Amino acid sequence: MGSHMNKKLLVISRHAPYGSSLPREALDVALAAAVYDQDIGILFMDDGVFQLLKTQNPNDILQKNLASILPALSLYGVDNIYVHKESLAERNITINELILDDAAILTSEDVEKLLDQQDHLLSF
Template sequence: MKSMLIITRQAPWTGPGARETLDIALAGGAFDLPLGMLFLDDGVFQLVASQQPGSLQQKDLTANLQALPLFGVESLYVSAQSLQERGLDAATLNLAVDVLDDSALTALIDRYDQVITL
């Protein structure tokens, strides 16, 4: 079975993209596909705790994120550079993720058979 890496680059409040990416990951996990998820660029904002999406008429993604390991999506990664550029600290994120530098990101992407960027 081919492995898949899903790269999410959208902030949770910029529209439906972040939610749709999570739905794809949850569906893939439900079918036991070997997949991982990488939070890159503004996608790292999905991992910030205590968001107030209702004020922007968006839905809270916290429950979907917390469900990822329950659906078999346990390989979760975040770009160290993306966190740093946005002033975020990995210790304050609402999900356990592996923080990777640029060289580790390249190796990660090479490990997967298919890569989807949304």
């Protein structure tokens, strides 16, 4: 490992898991960046928090893909997983409904600080 600083990259996933390929693309980018040993985080906010619900409709193929990938994020080296607290609250989602138990729950103020620390932001 060189002593060069890793770039900090944050993927922001804002879309519900159905109706578009963006959530899947956000995960793919996060996983790909982790392979390259970047300092990678993923933030779920707005409708993106719906991707984290344990109770998802299994008939929806995209949903199933996402639900199976999410718990694997940390296995692939994506250790910084963040969830926007206000996005959950606005959608009446409680923390124990989330499929990830190791995600950090951030307030809007925390999110602003997090964004300021990144070298690159990718929003999906």
